[in-house]
Amino acid sequence: KRRRSAAAPEHGLRLPPGPWQLPIIGSLHHMIGKLPHHAMRDLARRHGPLMLLQLGEVPTLVVSSREAAREVMRTHDAVFATRPMSPTMRALTDGGRGIIMAPYGAHWRQLRRITITKLLSARRVNSFRAVREEEAAVMLRVCAAAAAESRAVNMRERLSELITDTTMRAAMGDRIKDREVLLRALDEAIVLAAGFNPADLWPSSRIVSWLSSAVRRSEEIRQTSFGILDEIIKDHLERMKRGDGGEVEDLLDVLLKVQKDGELPIPLDTDVIKVAITDIFAGSETTAPTLEWAMAELVQNPKVMERATAEVRRAFAAHGSVREEKLVEAGLQYLLLVIRETLRLHTPLPFLIPQACQEPCRVLGYDVPQGITVMVNAWALGRDERYWPGDPDAFRPERFEAGGGSAADFKGTDYELLPFGAGRRMCPGLGFGLANMELALASLLFHFDWEVPDGAKLDMTEAFGITAHRKSRLLLRPILRVPVPGV
Ligand code: HEM
Secondary structure, X not given: OOOOOOOOOOOOOOOOOOOOOXXXXXXXXXXXXXXXXXXXXHHHHXXXXXXXXXXOOEEEEEEOOXXXXXXXXXXXXXXXXXXXXXXXXXXXXXXXXXXXXXXXXXXXXXXXXXXXXXXXXXXXXXXXXXXXXXXXXXXXXXXXXXXHOOOOEEHHHHHHHHHHHHHHHHHHOOOOOOHHHHHHHHHHHHHHHOOOOHHHHOOOOHHHHHHOOHHHHHHHHHHHHHHHHHHHXXXXXXXXXXXXXXXXXXXXXXXXXXXXHOOOOOOOOHHHHHHHHXXXXXXXXXXXXXXXXXXXXXXXXXXXXXXXXXXXXXXXXXXXXXXXXXXXXXXXXXXXXXXXXXXXXXXXXXXXXXXXXXXXXXXXXXXXXXXXXXXXOHHHHHOOOXXXXXXXXXXXXXXXXXXXXXXXXXXXXXXXXXXXXXXXXXXXXXXXXXXXXXXXXXXXXXXXXXXXXXXXXXXXXXXXXXXXXXOOOOEEEEEEOOOOOOO
């Protein structure tokens, strides 16, 4: 077959290869019937680790090897440190004013600094310890009730509720008006953000944008959530004035204080605070699906489940429940590897968050044009036979132990394992996310054994969406082994 480059071949440029294209749809026909990250892995096997696609009108560079990822995220990190802005994203994020979608520059740099030093620092994450423990206890009580009646638990519901409630309390406390409306708006925003909708694929077409409701709807959603956040901010400011800030300072308090102090080079306006708070929810969307996959893999792999359970029960036998303070002391090594292995196989953001090339650049001998969207197929890297020889698809946390075959970790320096990305735009919520995941998993395994209700094999199919979640819901029956306090 004839290979064609996605971007117009300019004079003397050596563009990366890619599959043949059709008018208007570009390369999209190569992806029909498959999940995008699966389709792009299959295409990359034929066209190579740097591949040009044309997704509708949008020229896209797909990165699919460790070496190519290192070039993009380390060697040329600054060149690729901006985000492409689709019409839907522009509407949802008020033109990229939050941290996730902000173009690279002074505004992003300032928000990133505030996020790292004040919102998601280790100290701040620790300050929400009690919130996490209380919410985990709520989940455990629901599981204990199910166990008492030999009922199965809908894990997706329980885990989503756990993460949503924990995040909500950390972000803006627990006295929230219109909580349900806000959560529904945020949920819908996540679906719209997945892209691959006509308005984002053909941004220049007026007919398409007129026919597609995505941008209109995104605008409405932002207005709804901004309206609710206005009220919440008003409440916070009144409480701060009264000196009644609640027990734990929440993230909105922190941002409002930063705003009031007024010591920033770029004043923090209230709309930016609203998008920044929304970003915290968006970032947390990855956590519950990861926990659900972890539980699914554990029940499918009884030996792993046994070892992880034994480790938690040994560490907390004397306490009768999992306490986060002790969790850190106990250092549940194996459980952490279970999480690492889950993130490898079920990379929650299969393409990370798209980046864009800010200036013409050479990568692995190819010319990469300015403005092109860059997608790193982290999911494909995590399952690549070259980096995980022998059993790339097997769930085997032991692979990360000494002599187990891989020393890779997800800290952004091992480019075959990139669930949190790497470089300047790497996830600043790693600590926040891990704290939630560790406590939740340790608690579930400490108190209960888990089984599939009819002993059937689980369906491990993934659903379409910006996060790689399970297609079928996960129903598991808990069997109480250690009493849940207060039940
Ligand atoms: C399992 C948990 C999580 C995973 C796998 C994950 C993954 C990612 C990835 C892949 C990126 C893009 C990195 C890049 O472009 O190189 C990212 C960015 C980001 N994440 Fe996370 N994330 C998680 C949890 C969280 C949590 C809990 C929060 C907030 C509380 C959060 C906040 C953010 C923010 C604000 C960014 C944007 C950073 C920027 O553009 O400068 N994440 N995350």
